[in-house]
Amino acid sequence: MISAPPDTPVPAASRSISMGRLAPQPLATAPERLPRSFRLNQIRHRRGQLLGRRRSSAERQRGRPGLRRPFNSNNFSKTVIGYQDLGINNLVCTGGGNSGEHCNVKVTNLRVSFNDGFGAFFTIRGVQQSSGGSRRSRATAAGRDLRSRVRRPARSGRPE
C-alpha cells in the first residue's frame, strides 16, 4: 500500500513515481535549464525533484468542488513520494475511473481475502471518514447550495 502524506519530507534517494500526466521523474539534475514557461507550472523539491504540477485555470475549473470529477489525466494527479508499512487507522486514498478520487479512508483491516472466481487474493478494508474531500461530502455541500437557491424566491414573495 502506498500513501503520500503531503507534509512528508522527501528524502534525496526516494523514488518519484508520477501518475496522470506526469512522467516518472527521478532527480532533475539541472532544472534551471528548463524553459521558464515549462518551469512555472511545476512544483519541485529544493533538491530539484519534481513533486507535482500546478493545475491550469481550466483544469481548476473542471475540478472545482460540487462537480463530478473523474479520476483521469486531465484533472487529477498525485505523486507517490515513498513507501511505508501500512497500519490500522492509517488514512489512504483510492481512485477509480468511474468512482473518482476518495481520500480520508481509514484502514480498518489489514488482511481481507476475496475470491473473484480466478482465485483468492488479499487486500485491505477501509472506511470513508465523514469529513474531508470525499465525493459524498462535496455532493452534500452542492445539495445545500441548490436548496438555498430554490428557497430564495419564495422568501421574497415572488409569484410562482
Add this chain to the structure above:
Amino acid sequence: MIDQPGFADSGYVGAIDDLPNKATAIMWYGPRTDFLSAAVKEGERRGIAVSVQQRNHSLPQLDAAVDAIWQQAAAGTWAGFTITAIASVGATDDGITVSGTYTEVPATQRAAQVRALATTVMEYRYASNRASALSQAPAATTTSRRSTRADT
C-alpha cells in the same frame, strides 16, 4: 519493517497506528524476539511510542486458516452460505471473520458452522460472539448480507 531481514519468520501480525498521539501498537504472536526489540527501539528513536499487543495466531496460521476456508467452500462444506470475504487482521478481532450471504437453502440444510456461526478450522478453535444478533436474520431466502464471525 517489511524490508527488514527476518520479517517473514517473525511474529509480526500488523500494527495499529495512533497518528494524533504519534504512537503505534505492534500486533505480535509468540515470545518477544530481537526483531521485536529492534522495532520498538527504532520507534523510540523516531519519537514514536511503541507498545506490543499479543495475538493468539501468527500471520502464516491466519493465512492457512483462510486458505482452508476457501477450500472448504469450494468443496461445498459451507452449504447455505456464499462467502464473499474473510478478514483476519483487525484492531479488535483476534481471529477470523467470515462474511457472506445466505443462499436459497432452507435454514435446516445449512452447514453446521453456518447455523452455529462458529467453526473450527485446522487446529484452531473458533467461536462466535455475535451469534445472538445474527440468529435473528431471515431464515430463508435473503439477499441481505449477513456474516458469521469466528473468534478464538
